[in-house]
Amino acid sequence: MGIQGTILVVDDEVRSQEALRRVLNQDFEVLCAGNTVDAEKLLEGEIVHAVICDQRMPQESGVSFLKRVREMWPDPVRMIISGYSDSEDIIAGLNEAGIYQYITKPWQPDRLIEIVREAIQLYRLQKETETAGVDVKATPAHIKQVVSVKRGVARQLYDFDRIVHSAASPMRGVIELGRRAADYDISVLITGESGTGKELLARAIHYGSARATKAFVVENCGALPDELLESELFGCKKGAFTGAYQDRIGLFEVADGGTIFLDEIGETSPAFQVKLLRVLQEGEIRPLGAQRVRKVDVRVVAATNRDLEAEVEAGRFRRDLYYRLAAFPVHMPSLRERPMDIPLIAEGVLAAVKTSFNRPHLRFAPPALEEFCRYHWPGNVRELQNEIQRMAVLADADELRCPPFSGRRNGRRAAPAVANGKLNGSGSLKDRVEDLEKTIIVHCLEKYDGNISRVASELGLSRVGLRNKLSRYDLKKNGKGHSLS
Missing domain, CATH: 1.10.10.60 (Homeodomain-like)
Structure with a gap:
């Protein structure tokens, strides 16, 4: 299974540290500190998933320390370990420091591993559902149930069968390729013009794969400068760069066991491409400002509207990264290449517009659909959605007759x-x-x-x-x- 997470053990007794390390070291990376000062230094330099702290230490109590941890580093799941069953300490820990688990000595090795594994799972689920920093009151089972329901809905929404196409559509071949790719743990590169539905296909591949029970995360690689993109994907420590005000877990770690969709991969700089290549080759990430790397198991689906082979030949995209990403290439046809699908897609868009605009009686006049089929759609499905929304806004009656672009000759703009x-x-x-x-x-x-x-x-x-x-x-x-x- 490999290393599942990083645990910080804080205990002034070396023997207690070593006992915990021996039990947990096989499944987790274990960092040890003999006092709270050293523990804070480790928290400043490493991304920690859970903290196990002894309650009674010379400098201060475990509850007092974890209360401070909660304020400064809210993400790690906090646990107290003690040989004393003081109910007031337990209550104080739960209320003031947001303690997830109170572990009593002597502890059982198997039970301890189970508790820590649940804590790591809680950390990841909290990140996935964007509840990090909230009081740790929900159990892993409860959060897992919530996430499971969301994933079940997503599987229905993004099933291959939900991709609209007709019997004669070139999308039939694309969907078949997607189904085949879903069955195997292979990197996929989806190419095609903007607005053709590349992310929709990526989601279908994820939810049709064995990774469907894990996270699917999305990053637009063309929207951020290198440093922020690295922080988003690989994570960072507080203070790693200007504007890094807190620890951040990277999307690769959030997607561990699942799929990450890297949109507009062709917009990345050569410097970033080198760092991404290392992640794909080694299966490990190093958060900005952190000293240690961590292993991740992530399937990468990338997308671009560029001709990456031409970009490689022009020296703007690394050849070795291209071959890593394009293990299984799939090309999405433009909307003008699948005119037989336009009426079906338009009716589906109109159904959504009826609901969102609260106009249940909207319908297309036949000339409108004919005009749709003649137009060349440079913006593809995204442009089609926009045009239908505009038609609904401009229509005084329920019948949508004339698309706003109908005055253009053959639906085309003249080239300069x-x-x-x-x-x-x-x-x-x-x-x-x-x-x-x-x-x-x-x-x-x-x-x-x-x-x-x-x-x-x-x-x-x-x-x-x-x-x-x-x-x-x-x-x-x-x-x-x-x-x-």
């Missing part, structure tokens, strides 16, 4: 004239593609008067991804629009 010139230019394929990409971005910036959010939405990029491209192509604001510098 300068783009055609670029296609006939000279230079390598890479240079000509980048020239075209740069031109399209300039056109969109002018179209939306430099509004980054609207440009990013139209191009299917995150704000961070768009800013990276602006930086790469040295595009700067120039009055109302943008131009090449």
